[in-house]
Each structure stands twice: as C-alpha cells, then as structure tokens.
Amino acid sequence: MRIAYLDCFSGISGDMFLGALVDAGVSPRLLEDTVTALDLGAHLEISRVQRCGVAATKVNVVTPKSATRQHGRHLREIRDIIDKAAISSHAKNVSIKTFEALAEAEADIHNTSIEKIHFHEVGAVDAIVDIVCAAVGAESLAIDEWVCSPLNVGGGTVQCAHGTLPVPAPATLKLLGDAPVYSSGPQVELVTPTGAAIVRTLCSRFTPFPAMKVERAGYGAGTREFPDHPNLLRLTIGEPVTETAHMPPYAALINEIPERDRIAVLEANLDDLSPQVLGYAMERLLAEGALDVFSIPVQMKKSRPGALLTVLAKTEDADRLAKLIFAETTTLGVRSREEYRQVLTRRWETVATTWGPVRIKIANMNGTVSNYAPEYEDCRALAEAQHVPLRTVIQEAVQQYLRGDRKA
Numbered sequence: 001m002r003i004a005y006l007d008c009f010s011g012i013s014g015d016m017f018l019g020a021l022v023d024a025g026v027s028p029r030l031l032e033d034t035v036t037a038l039d040l041g042a043h044l045e046i047s048r049v050q051r052c053g054v055a056a057t058k059v060n061v062v063t064p065k066s067a068t069r070q071h072g073r074h075l076r077e078i079r080d081i082i083d084k085a086a087i088s089s090h091a092k093n094v095s096i097k098t099f100e101a102l103a104e105a106e107a108d109i110h111n112t113s114i115e116k117i118h119f120h121e122v123g124a125v126d127a128i129v130d131i132v133c134a135a136v137g138a139e140s141l142a143i144d145e146w147v148c149s150p151l152n153v154g155g156g157t158v159q160c161a162h163g164t165l166p167v168p169a170p171a172t173l174k175l176l177g178d179a180p181v182y183s184s185g186p187q188v189e190l191v192t193p194t195g196a197a198i199v200r201t202l203c204s205r206f207t208p209f210p211a212m213k214v215e216r217a218g219y220g221a222g223t224r225e226f227p228d229h230p231n232l233l234r235l236t237i238g239e240p241v242t243e244t245a246h247m248p249p250y251a252a253l254i255n256e257i258p259e260r261d262r263i264a265v266l267e268a269n270l271d272d273l274s275p276q277v278l279g280y281a282m283e284r285l286l287a288e289g290a291l292d293v294f295s296i297p298v299q300m301k302k303s304r305p306g307a308l309l310t311v312l313a314k315t316e317d318a319d320r321l322a323k324l325i326f327a328e329t330t331t332l333g334v335r336s337r338e339e340y341r342q343v344l345t346r347r348w349e350t351v352a353t354t355w356g357p358v359r360i361k362i363a364n365m366n367g368t369v370s371n372y373a374p375e376y377e378d379c380r381a382l383a384e385a386q387h388v389p390l391r392t393v394i395q396e397a398v399q400q401y402l403r404g405d406r407k408a
Contacts, residue, residue, distance in 0.1 A: 003212060004143040006199065007234040008151040010222065011190025014130025015059050017198055019220025020235035021137035022046060023057040031059075034136045037085040040125045044133075049221050052230035056219035061126035075103045075114055078128060087136055093316060094135035098201040102193060105174035127194050134198050141237065145261070147210055148203040150180035154190030172196045179206045185229040190222075204262045205340070211241040263291065264318035265339050268331040269298065271306030278307060281328035288324055289317050312341075344370060351400035355386040358397040372401060 006012065006020075022028055028046050035042050045060040082095050103114035138146070153168040153176075160169060167189045168176070175196035215238040222231035270278065282293045292312040300306040309329065313321050315338060322334045344363040351358055359375040374397035383390040 001144045001240060002142065002215070002237060003145045003147055003210065003240050004138075004141065005210060005212070005236045006146070006148045006203065007209070007236065008149050008191070008199075010185070010229065010231050010233065011152050011154055011192075012195035012199060012233050013192040013222060014127060014134065014194040014198065015061065016220040016222050016233040017134050017195065017235075018044075018059040018130060018137065019046075019057040020218045020233045021134070021141070021220070022059060022218070023220060024141070024216055024218025024235045024237055026137040026140055030140055031133045031137055034085070034087060034133050035061075035129055037087055038081060038129060038132060039084075040081070040128065042125050042129050044129075051219075051221050051225060051232050052228070054219060054230050054232060056221040056232050058221040058223075061129045063125040063129075073124075075099060081128060082132060085132065087132065088139060091132070091135040091139050094138070094201060095132045098131045098135070098197045101175060101200050102171065102197045105171045105193070105197075108174055109170045130194050131198065134202075138202060143237070145204055146202040148179070148199050148206050149208065150182060150206060151176065151191050151196075151199070152184050153181050154186060154188050155183045156187035156189070158189040168196075169193060175200050186224075186226050186231075188224065209236075212236070212238040213241055214238040261341060261343065262315055262338055263341050264313045264315045265337050266311040266313060266318060266322055266325065267335045268309045268325055268329060268333065269300060269306055270309055270329055270331055271300045271304045273307070273330050278309070278329070281325070282309070284328055285311055285321060285324060288321060289313070290321055349401070351397055353382065353393060353396045353400060355382040355388060355393060358382065358393070358400075360397065360401045372398075374398060374401075 006017075018031065022031070028044070031046075032044055035044055040063070042061055042063040045062055047058050047060075049056055049058045078099050079096055082092050082099075085092070087095075100114065107114045153172070155167050157164050158167050158169055167183075167187075168181070168191055169189065171193040172189075172191050172195075175193065176191070177200070179199070181191075214236055217234060217236045220233040220235070222233070224231050278295060282295065285293045290311050290313050293310070295307040295309050298306050298308045309325070309331075311321055311325065318336055322336065325331060325334050344365055346361060346363050349360045349362060351360055358378045361373050361375060362369055363371040374394050379390060379393040379397060382388075383393050386393075
C-alpha cells in the first residue's frame with residue numbers, strides 16, 4: 001500500500017500542488033500533454049526555485065490574455081471541456097468531482113443551485129488547468145490513500161470578485177468543512193478555493209504526519225516569497241508502518257486504530273415494494289459492486305409498514321448504484337451522504353474439512369488476529385452436497401483452523 005501525505009504548513013493552492021507532484025516524480029511531459037488535451041490555449045512554465053533556502057518546483061499556468069479571467073463560465077461548460085479532453089475516465093471523474101465541490105460551496109454561499117453558479121477566479125483557464133492536471137498527476141503516482149495535515153489558512157483579507165473578504169474566503173471555509181485548520185505566519189491567503197477543493201476531493205483523512213516508511217518527497221512552491229516563512233507545500237510518499245515494536249508507546253497506541261476511508265451511504269424508504277422485488281434489488285446491488293446492502297423494517301406515514309434500504313458503496317460508484325436503486329425499486333428519491341469507516345485488514349486461509357476445503361476470513365488488528373469466520377457459501381455448498389448439517393461443517397472448519405490444519 002502506498003500513501004501520500006500533504007503537509008500544508010503554508011497552505012495549498014493549485015500551482016503549489018502541481019509543483020509538489022513534479023518535484024515528487026510526476027513527469028512534466030504528462031502535465032504538459034494534459035494542458036494540450038484541454039485545448040484552452042494555455043501552457044505550463046516549470047522551473048526550479050528556492051523558498052527560504054529550500055529548493056522546490058514552481059509551476060505557472062500561462063494563458064492567452066483574452067482567456068486569463070473569463071467570467072461567467074458555468075459548471076456545464078467546464079464539464080464539457082473536461083469530457084472532451086483525451087485523459088483517463090478516472091482523471092475526468094476526479095476533475096469534475098473537484099469542480100462540483102467548488103460549485104456546491106459557491107451555491108451554498110450565494111443561495112442558488114450549482115448549475116446557476118458563475119465561476120469567477122476558479123472558473124478561469126488557469127484553475128481548470130490546475131484541477132485537471134492535479135487529477136492526472138495524482139493518478140500517475142498510483143497512491144492508495146491521500147492524507148492531509150491540518151491546514152494553515154493564513155489570515156488578513158483577500159480581494160475576490162465579490163469584494164474584500166476575510167481569510168479564509170467563504171468558499172474555502174465551506175470546502176474545508178470539518179478539516180482541522182489554523183492561522184500562523186503571514187497574514188495573507190494561504191489556502192485558495194482551488195487548493196481546498198483538491199484536498200477535499202483527494203484526501204480521506206486529516207492527521208499529523210503518519211507513521212510511514214518514506215519513499216520520496218517533493219516540494220511545490222507558491223508564488224509569494226516570505227522572509228521567514230518557506231511558502232511551500234510538501235508531498236511525502238511512502239508505505240504505512242504497521243509494526244509497533246520499535247515505536248514509542250504513544251505512537252504504538254495510535255497505530256492500533258484502523259485507518260479510515262471515505263464511503264458513500266445511499267438510502268431509500270420503500271412502502272409499496274414487494275419483498276421479492278426488494279430481495280432481488282439487494283442482490284443486484286451487491287453484484288454491481290456495493291460494499292454492503294441491508295434493509296430495516298420501518299413504520300412510514302399513514303402507519304404503513306415499509307423498509308429502509310441502505311447501501312454502502314465506494315464514492316466513485318455512488319451515482320451508478322443510485323440509478324440502479326431507481327431502476328429496481330419504486331422509490332421516488334435516494335438520499336446520499338459521505339461518511340468515514342474504519343476497516344480491519346483481512347486475509348483468507350483455507351482449511352481441510354472431512355467434506356472438502358473451506359475458506360476462513362481472518363481480520364487483523366495491528367498484525368494480530370482479532371476475528372475469524374468460515375466462509376458461509378463454502379460451508380453451505382459442502383452441507384448441501386454431502387447431506388450434513390450446516391452447523392456441523394462450520395464447527396469443523398473452525399476447529400481445523402484453531403488446530404492450524406491449513407492448506408494455505
């Protein structure tokens with residue numbers, strides 16, 4: 001597993017993130033080809049600079065004067081630009097999701113819908129380039145989890161399209177949500193809306209520097225230079241450390257907590273659906289990639305008995321599975337939200353029973369087995385084929401596992 005840690009001690013912006021990507025090993029040619037694919041008349045200037053004596057990479061987006069600040073661009077137009085670009089479908093999805101996060105923040109602030117939002121600074125060509133190149137560059141690193149530090153938002157005021165506003169700007173504050181933030185050093189804007197949207201889309205959790213074996217690190221430079229404050233974003237890539245034998249007791253305690261990942265939760269209330277159809281819909285959802293599906297009996301309006309259908313899914317599968325819920329049930333609406341979950345590491349071993357092999361699912365906590373269970377489908381198949389009670393097969397599989405009689 002590879003993790004990437006964003007150390008935002010001087011905030012984050014789109015150009016700082018691109019600089020950190022290049023400094024950490026992303027091919028400049030890949031980003032340049034991405035800009036060409038967007039067909040916006042822009043190009044990149046990539047250079048080596050120093051900030052308070054620390055070498056870093058600076059990425060500037062250069063656009064035609066006529067396109068530098070194109071106001072009034074809607075989300076629909078941005079989606080079209082991204083959809084037409086010759087980049088991977090994953091990068092397109094991440095890019096669009098990032099802009100949708102921006103649109104939702106702006107819409108909430110201005111009390112309107114995301115489709116009516118006019119992107120100002122963040123809708124300019126340089127911001128489109130920043131966000132799409134960020135998605136393409138992040139994908140090329142093959143990172144399993146992005147993690148972020150608490151963010152230094154800076155202070156003072158910032159001049160926006162809607163006048164002079166306190167730092168962090170309203171859109172930035174909305175995007176950061178419950179992420180830990182603080183103000184230190186220069187009284188200027190350190191976290192931009194674009195940077196906040198990139199963090200919110202990529203990162204699954206916010207924490208101090210995690211226990212990891214460092215593979216490489218890269219520094220992305222901001223435009224401003226401060227006398228006593230290195231205006232840099234640090235990107236550290238490596239493998240998480242799970243062994244605690246040589247860690248201080250406090251670090252070992254922290255490492256025992258399973259890491260969190262972000263999932264989508266979809267819900268629908270059903271009061272006029274046949275139980276047979278509900279069962280079929282649940283099976284379809286699982287077959288199409290849902291992490292888990294369950295239903296709970298509920299009492300609905302007019303005292304009608306019904307069911308609450310809940311689906312847990314990867315965030316990138318949420319829209320597809322919501323469409324399946326609409327297709328296979330009678331619901332008129334699907335609620336969705338994102339939540340965090342903590343998952344133990346799992347692996348499989350196989351034991352030999354009197355009637356045949358059975359897989360055992362084993363859950364680990366910090367390298368120690370915390371739970372184990374025979375695979376139900378294996379046990380059921382053997383029970384049906386050999387005409388023995390299911391409980392008998394399950395009990396023997398557990399006994400064989402505890403004896404250490406394993407095939408693999």
